[in-house]
Amino acid sequence: MxxxxxxxxxxxxxxxxxxxxxxxxxxxxxxxxxxxxxxxxxxxxxxxxxxxxxxxxxxxxxxxxxxxxxxxxxxxxxxxxxxxxxxxxxxxxxxxxxxxxxxxxxxxxxxxxxxxxxxxxxxxxxxxxxxxxxxxxxxxxxxxxxxxxxxxxxxITTRPRPEGGMTAVMSRSHADEKTMSFAEAQGVTEKVSAGSSLKFCLVAEGSADVYPRFGPTKEWDTGAGHAVLNAAGGCVLTPEGTPFLYAKEDTEYLNGAFVAWGKTG
Missing domain, CATH: 3.30.540.10 (Fructose-1,6-Bisphosphatase, subunit A, domain 1)
Known part of the structure; x- marks a missing residue:
């Protein structure tokens, strides 16, 4: 125990x-x-x-x-x-x-x-x-x-941000125009689709650099992947750069937009 x-x-x-x-x-x-x-x-x-x-x-x-x-x-x-x-x-x-x-x-x-x-x-x-x-x-x-x-x-550990442009991992089911616009603004040169919380894990193991998500999720969708990414040296923030928080009882644990980052430097 x-x-x-x-x-x-x-x-x-x-x-x-x-x-x-x-x-x-x-x-x-x-x-x-x-x-x-x-x-x-x-x-x-x-x-x-x-x-x-x-x-x-x-x-x-x-x-x-x-x-x-x-x-x-x-x-x-x-x-x-x-x-x-x-x-x-x-x-x-x-x-x-x-x-x-x-x-x-x-x-x-x-x-x-x-x-x-x-x-x-x-x-x-x-x-x-x-x-x-x-x-x-x-x-x-x-x-x-x-x-x-x-x-x-x-x-596993996140990788340094590549000089030639980042790889973004996106939802297989929920990639939307806002997500695509964010990726382009960040200089993403490659996009990879994946399902479920595996997207966090691709960033955590250094196969991708960023996972932006503007569509709705619930806390149970993100908590485990977020923990793995944190442990691998990454972080999850709001698009504005503030901490992405849990225990949102007032929204019935509905998440807002977030960006999962590998190494930020």
Whole structure:
């Protein structure tokens, strides 16, 4: 049972839980599963709900009493306290990617303290790749259900901003004109599309330099990727350059625009 102040241990515990929950996710992924609509008309599958149940049970054992803000339980009306430390969960981020079976969906768990993510894990089970970060960041191969070993992972870090122009990673489903205009204004010379929170991870591992997002997201969509990027030496800011904050109870945890940066120098 890791203490919340040991950020790397927390990240590895999140990774263990992501791997465990992904066994059920991949079982469903490999079938002709049904898709339903939630009240906000966003899609949901059995994978979202069954994986979240596994994750919530494991988190209560590992971090008893720590409030958990999770996408599906929030949709069902559960409102935990988020005025102190809390955990964010998105059991299947990129449900459209899951439905389209392109492999670009992720399992996200993050610890938020003082309105900022301090540890997190992003796992892409269909891609068999995991990312995690606390005070340091790692990535490596992992099959669903496997144990997470630090020896099998590589340390990752953001790259220096290239002189020849930056690479921007953008949403496969939600790139809009505002996002494209921002990228052009920043001197972006290459654009890469990716689904789910993998966009944060591409910046964190030095495959891209910036991820601008002007369309709507929720905190559980961004917390884990934000934590990994922070640990890899990057940051997430508003377009105006101010800190990108969490625990936005007044907006029902709806995020505004943000820009995820690699090294800024």
């Amino acid at each position: 890791p203490a919340l102040d040991d950020k790397n241990a927390v990240a590895f515990e999140f990774a263990r839980i992501c791997s465990l929950a992904s066994v059920k996710i991949m079982e469903i992924y490999e079938t002709d599963f049904e898709t339903r609509g939630k009240d906000d008309r966003s899609p949901v599958t059995d994978a979202d709900e069954l994986a979240e149940a596994i994750i919530l049970a494991e988190l209560e054992t590992a971090f008893p009493g720590t409030p958990v803000l999770a996408e599906e339980s929030f949709a069902a009306g559960f409102r935990p306290k988020t005025d102190g430390a809390f955990i964010l969960v998105d059991p299947v981020d990129g449900t459209k990617e899951f439905i389209n079976k392109n492999g670009e969906f992720t399992v996200n768990i993050a610890l938020v303290e003082n309105r900022a993510p301090t540890a997190g894990c992003v796992y892409a089970p269909a891609r068999e790749r995991i990312f995690m970060g606390g005070t340091q960041a790692w990535a490596g191969p992992l099959k669903a259900g496997e144990s997470v070993s630090r020896d099998a992972l590589d340390a």
